[in-house]
Amino acid sequence: MARNIAIKVARAEKDMTQKALAEAVGISRQTMNAIEQGEYNPTIKLCRSICRVLGKSLDDLFWEED
Amino acid sequence: MARNIAIKVARAEKDMTQKALAEAVGISRQTMNAIEQGEYNPTIKLCRSICRVLGKSLDDLFWEED
């Protein structure tokens, strides 16, 4: 899986730390980090949560070509 | 979770059965059915797979308000 740079950017736009975003969506900091690193695939429910907090769409943050 | 009517419609547009869609994305028929019934949340990877087969976006098939 590819690193998720879109989340990192959206997080920067909101001036949020990984920890802050993790807390806002109710997951651990390590999981948030792993998602950005592209180490495993979150559930759609979690993806929606992240989108809502960051004000982005699923396609913005989680689409991948191929 | 709400029933996913969008998948059902997109599937109808492609004239695909739950079984056919399940096979196309490499999951069991029961899992596909459960996803449409909204019984649990698939992983984003699986969502992307379903989107590709049905020619729809993540926002088309998996976004939910609130």
Add this chain to the structure above:
DNA sequence: ACTATATGTCAAATATATTTTACTTTTTGT
């Protein structure tokens, strides 16, 4: 250089998505 905060990473434990098998109910076609 020093301290604090943010990020990256790993291993073991836990929660939950997914499979498998099996059975029931709906729908569709003849």
Add this chain to the structure above:
DNA sequence: ACAAAAAGTAAAATATATTTGACATATAGT
């Protein structure tokens, strides 16, 4: 009405997402 295919549902087993705790590295401020 009948048969066949499609869809719905459930329980037990398996795969994998996620947590927890702990430690290492990087980055920013003084």
